[in-house]
Amino acid sequence: MVETRALPLAGILVVSCEQAVAAPLATRHLADLGARVVKVERPGRGDFARDYDTTVNGLSSHFVWLNRSKESVTADLKDDGQLTRVRELIASADVFVQNFAPGAAERLGLGAADLRRDHPELIHCSISGYGSTGPYRDAKAYDALIQAETGLVSVTGTEEQPAKAGIPAADIGAGMYAFSGILAALYDRERTGEGTTFEVSLFDALSEWMGFPLHYAAGSGKAPVRAGTSHAAIAPYGAFATGDGQEVVLSIQNDREWRRFCEVVLGDAAIADDPRFVTNSDRIEHRPDLHAVIDGVLRDLTGDGFVERLEQAGIANARRRTLDEVLRHPQHEERGRFVEVGTPNGPVRTLLPPITYLDGRTPRMDPVPDVGPQV
Known part of the structure; x- marks a missing residue:
């Protein structure tokens, strides 16, 4: 043994x-x-x-x-x-x-x-x-x-x-x-x-x-904007609703991904060269216009269809889940x-705790105690 x-x-x-x-x-x-x-x-x-x-x-x-x-x-x-x-x-x-x-x-x-x-x-x-x-x-x-x-x-x-x-x-x-x-x-x-x-x-x-907001404020002289599920320094980033009411969170990390997103997900490669959206800084400055363009495409897509396109383009994405859904999450x-x-x-x-041993050891999962006796 x-x-x-x-x-x-x-x-x-x-x-x-x-x-x-x-x-x-x-x-x-x-x-x-x-x-x-x-x-x-x-x-x-x-x-x-x-x-x-x-x-x-x-x-x-x-x-x-x-x-x-x-x-x-x-x-x-x-x-x-x-x-x-x-x-x-x-x-x-x-x-x-x-x-x-x-x-x-x-x-x-x-x-x-x-x-x-x-x-x-x-x-x-x-x-x-x-x-x-x-x-x-x-x-x-x-x-x-x-x-x-x-x-x-x-x-x-x-x-x-x-x-x-x-x-x-x-x-x-x-x-x-x-x-x-x-x-x-x-x-x-x-x-x-x-x-x-x-x-x-x-x-x-x-x-x-x-640390990130403090350094951002110290370096720029202004605080990052509050942006809901969006990101103060990256665009597009955050939750977007599709025509069937599902919400999907996506994250564009670089210009290569931005071009793939326009070509594969939005179906129009020319959007990537729109002067309002060429660089990440441009996209942050014109975020309302950017979201309007994306929302216009998503009106005709289901959540599943949107995720399928994101996966095809290699764009990071996630479902915005309720706590009930997290309790039944397929990964769990x-x-x-x-x-x-x-x-x-x-x-x-x-x-289970996040530290997962891969050598056969399992964490202690003993009961939650009632109030104990006097010392």
């Missing part, structure tokens, strides 16, 4: 005083890779994300997404005895993650200076809204607020109406940087024997994700990406 290799983080203990989205996302990815994650929650209802909604068998959609394969314990950190037991748990851990308000961990004796003085091999990760310094250090930092402060809202939506992203982009960004930072710290500890102290903020994470179904995971209220369908 061939022995199956263990998951890469098997044997790693993570203790996390976490709530909401960013920290739970980071630690769930660690659990997916085999780490034992002990989630420390408040007594009673625990992580307040448990009560965001009741849409998944009576459970919160956020909590089910973020907390599988973890163990839950509760602790009143204002109680000296329970706080001591949390410190004892951390003493045996490889990684400690916390997303208290800035300064709270230090007041509890859970800051990096205290914990790593006694446990220099510990990896200490702090997640906050704006970081541990600066004028916004103590500001409230919900996802929508960070999207506004980093300018994401200013570049998302239509020309007439800005919009926030429909997913918690700031939380996800911070969670993923915490995840990658912890992995890097574990690797560093293998070489040096020393732990690491680091912090990640939602503001810094989403500011990094704003063919690859078995949706599986069942247990919850306190019965099994639910959920996606």
Whole structure:
């Protein structure tokens, strides 16, 4: 019998005083890779994300997404005895993650200076809204607020109406940087024997994700225009409706593709030489005219016919799908990406994690925990 290799983080203990989205996302990815994650929650209802909604068998959609394969314990950190037991748990851990308000961990004796003085091999990760310094250090930092402060809202939506992203982009960004930072710290500890102290903020994470618009604004002196599904710097790019009401998203990346698009998809190679459309800059300047030309052709095409022409021309394209369609997406179904995971209220369908091992190893997909016992 061939022995199956263990998951890469098997044997790693993570203790996390976490709530909401960013920290739970980071630690769930660690659990997916085999780490034992002990989630420390408040007594009673625990992580307040448990009560965001009741849409998944009576459970919160956020909590089910973020907390599988973890163990839950509760602790009143204002109680000296329970706080001591949390410190004892951390003493045996490889990684400690916390997303208290800035300064709270230090007041509890859970800051990096205290914990790593006694446990220099510990990896200490702090997640906050704006970081541990600066004028916004103590500001409230919900996802929508960070999207506004980093300018994401200013570049998302239509020309007439800005919009926030429909997913918690700031939380996800911070969670993923915490995840990658912890992995890097574990690797560093293998070489040096020393732990690491680091912090990640939602503001810094989403500011990094704003790199293209920020560089665009710095270089041009003006912000990219809000363009719906279109692209501020590329045309044609975005969703186009066909005569039967289907919407297809396409992306032209260079002048060669633009000429193929005109010849094969629009059926008129001469359009490529129209002075309004010769270069990408020309097409952006005359975007309404460009869209009018494309829409005029698409009125007589079905969605399937449009996609067939795009494929023939070698133009990147996608269907604009509803969430119901994504749940039944043929790519997910063919690859078995949706599986069942247990919850306190019965099994639910959920996606496998994006890191896919091709050597036979499978990620941990253990149940979502109910609120656990007191430490």
